[in-house]
Amino acid sequence: MSPRPIAVLLAAFLVLLGLPTLAVAAPVQTLTWTGNNSTTEYASAPTGALPGETTIVFENSEATGNTTGMSHTLTFDTSTEGYNHDVNLNVVANPFDPQNGRHEAVVTLTPGKYRYFCTIPGHTTMVGEFVVSDGTGDTTAPTVTAAVAGDRDPSGNYLESATVSLTATDAGSGVASVEYQLDSGSWTAYSAPVVVSAVGMHMLHYRATDVAGNTSDEGMEHFTIVEGQGDTTPPTVTAAISGAQDSSGNYVDVATVKLTATDADSAVASVEYQLDGGAWTAYTAPVAVTGAGEHMVHFRATDEAGNTSPEGMSDFTVVKSDTTPPTVTASLAGTQDADGSYVGKATVTVVATDTGSGVAAVEYRVDGGAWTAYTAPVPVTAAGVHTVDYRARDVAGNTSAPASVSFTVVAGGDTTAPVVSLAVSGKQDGDWSYVGQASVTLTATDAGSGVGPVEYKVDSGAWTRYTAPVVVSALGAHTVGARATDVAGNASLEVFGAFTVVAAAPPPTDACPVSDTRETVVIGGVDSQVENIDIGNGCTLNDVIDENAEYASHDRFVKHVKAVTQELVGNGVLSGGDRNRIVTAAIESDIGGTAGAADVRGRDVKKAL
Template identity: 80%
Template structure:
């Protein structure tokens, strides 16, 4: 009798006695996914589950094998036909996030099949399925096996460490969970091979439970770990950075990293390095680094005895051999009177360009004040004569000479910024999400000097001149901001708006009672052409419709020729497959009396 059935009978018996079982506050099961450095597969994932409240655990951490800091998601499919769509789950995990890459969510599963995948670009093959079953009829527990691997001495003891791997299978409802217990400790979920390195005798118990609740008998594996004899001292490893340096100590154009390792015991077996948080790479010779910017080189070495050195680090910066300062200019906007003074306000716009290493920063100051980082046009509204200074610095450290513009501001004129509003339009679903795309229309008015131009930006993009409604088609939540500048140079406050774009629902099934035979069959004759869905829920057999009424066999053949011609044009059929279907239609006799010597009982011979 399965544990699930026992629980049901016990609850019924207690109810008959007038008693109740204690309420379970925790979900009935936990499903765990793990990820590592791979972009093609999850490190581990469940294949089956029971219906009901469930704790979902997604861990993408150093403990699960992610040593590169790569992000992954665990996302449940809510649109592909054939799967359950009642659970919305989209968890992003990174080894360095506040949860150290381990996240939990509680969901409610229903019987059926779920599909999950990773949404990170380039990780599209990270996908899988699991089945939720009530386990009815399955009373056979899973089969679970263990294997222990590692270096052995002549006595069969494992030297330094041993790795325990568990494998479970279940031909009934599927494996729900695998657990292990090391040296009498607590039962622990098994996500990946377990490395045991403490010296001495060890005992690993293990078991597995299927979706129906059947648990295998506990099994045990014994092994002994002994100390690795001889060399216990890790290698000594150092790094040096070479290249031409500027006055700031930065390397010009290229820095060459050389890693050196020594080991007086068993000797150096391997040297590795990684640059800027990338993957560990075998070191075979000096590494040239040419990308401009700050860099961090990490390095380590391992000796023949298996001792690994602590990770070392070297920081350095590469700059390009740019000796030309940026070119920086300024322009002044605003309303001017007959004497050339700016009425109410002058707006100074600074522009910088650098053809070498690129612009690193732009600064300005008003009337000899402190230098300030330039981020947007600078309004000068205090009446009187003013001088606005400006300068720019490139990535290589070259600073332009200070430029300046003189402006005189007089009172009066337009000092009021424009009024800006946004309107979002598009098809919406029941949750007010925009289906497929949304269009954002920006309107600005200024009753005084008039609107000069309008700008917008989507999410973290750059400010862009607005000339027509902005179409937002990327799926997900977005923030659209807008602002306007009038002829007098007044800039409005930013106006934000949020919207969410979701994928369009698939078209309705045009043939809910579809002919799903494997091949196209007409009048009992098999064309040997695959009977595929043509894209709207109908199969080729559906559109041929051999059971409809036709005035004659010739009329039926003309119908088949017409529909298959369209399927060839749509790329559903090849010309060769169309010829096979038309031939079978001619020989089938559908639509009229069969031709002499032919009939629905005859099979096509190719």
């Protein structure tokens, strides 16, 4: 129990006895954190503090800007190196909890640096730190700067309002407070950017004070606010396309474009449009578009104050009253032998025309496969008899009947089979067996017509098309085969690889099933500040030190600690610096006990090591 709760209980007991009570000292300071709708930072947080008993206030409520009912936490870091770890604080606050989101806790701060953060997933950037200083040695005042922002006219005056942001830093004890004074007003605590909207000249003074009590020189910013310049909002302009449409949404023969512009302040001065990348043209009446094909119209408007809207755009397609499908033909090209077969490759070129609405799409398929959009001549290289079907569709939606062309491709002089190899990878034991599983990767090359299908089989299984490395996890001896065929139909020799898969070794036995898992090495109440790590066999540093065993004397206990930590340093588990801190904590402790127990315990611990 901390000293403060003991004092409170003692005061209550004295009241029951009718005796004078002892005065309970109030915390030396109050530090406040606030939260709002942000998940990236706290709404406010301290940057410095004094040592001693402190009231921590964490408020995450509607009053601090949380209007969504979202929870935040204020958690002090007790593990990251470089920060104080002597305060365990983890407060969850929600605007609708029993405390309405406002929570208090009393802690004792010591000189140094503390880190805090929010533990809720998605809020991980809500993090910060503050410095606790007793003021000793810090005689340097904070540095504080100001920045003024807002819309400005050509003379540099701010239009309608200006926002002043203050930033203070202190490398010593930390910033305690920032203040500002606007014009001839009083000094005011700065917590957020200051918005000034009164028309006229203004002077803002500012200063900052650190935890050690050093106050910066006053800074100042002067600026002038003038009336706004009237209408700065551009018009709103929209387009509507009308006309008879077919089942695909295309406009038949004609599409009419109507533009509408409005402006809530000054009047609309002009409306313009641009059709299919042409010149900008003044809009005076709906525009009729009759050309067959796809179209894009851009449009904009300008008001009397000179504000021009962003460009809008609409696209549409016009088709003619067309009921005739396109005409489509195909031609073959390539080197032919005496039988008319194409040697190595045949190239199919498809041409479509339409005198009505125009060609919209051309498609083809090879040997009954899926229909594919035609964009360029199609090469066919596989040896054998082939049929290529083709068709076309016009803008009006008329599709031609499928037509086809048939031909034969023969090998073009490539009589050399591809080369195929396999490689086995994975974790191996001392007998070169693979532990748990083995991965088989196949590689095939062909300098002639190119590699065609690559296949593999495992043991007596069927040949299977290879697409990715094959994982074999069944325990025992295995044989994997590989083969490949090139585009000309030449098949490689079958190659085989043999290997064995064995089971993974069982995990090591935990030498300390009931372990001391405190975060740091603590000996007889003395915290060494060394992380209480697992030494590799399930035992922690606190386990091998074993402060609760019996020892002949305090000196015998210290010798025990020196011995086990020296062995840990030799095994690379512990650094020399951490060993020194642990031995120092042992010396400062009062551990000691019955003679002989330490020797027995030391032997047991060395066995564990």
